[in-house]
Amino acid sequence: MTITREQLAEHTFLALLYEDDYFPHQVLDKGTAILRALCERIEAEQPQDLTALYALTAAPTRAFNDLEAEFEAAGSEIETVAREEIGEAFWIIATAYGFPDADPEKLIAEREW
Numbered sequence: 001m002t003i004t005r006e007q008l009a010e011h012t013f014l015a016l017l018y019e020d021d022y023f024p025h026q027v028l029d030k031g032t033a034i035l036r037a038l039c040e041r042i043e044a045e046q047p048q049d050l051t052a053l054y055a056l057t058a059a060p061t062r063a064f065n066d067l068e069a070e071f072e073a074a075g076s077e078i079e080t081v082a083r084e085e086i087g088e089a090f091w092i093i094a095t096a097y098g099f100p101d102a103d104p105e106k107l108i109a110e111r112e113w
Helices: 024-044 049-071 080-096
Strands: none
Touching: 024 049, 024 080, 049 080
16 A cells, blocks of 8 residues: 555655664665554544544554564664654654644553553
């Protein structure tokens, strides 16, 4: 499935992290894939309220939890800058799909990073 929301189809997720060699690109690519898959799922399921949106963001957040080990194996980690960049990506997605009132913390409530 292709992302049809123009601002997200063209968006470079985690751009700030790609600029820093501390973050391994092969792991960031997996994170970007998680975020793009979330966009595709939102487009397919079209959540009608915040509760439904938060339910859709739970699995991608857990997928980022799973990436922590890969970051560590590459000599990196999901630290403050990465946490903020990942959280912001979830919020950008939420607002792009019409949920400007989404609570950034609830979007990533499942996070362990």
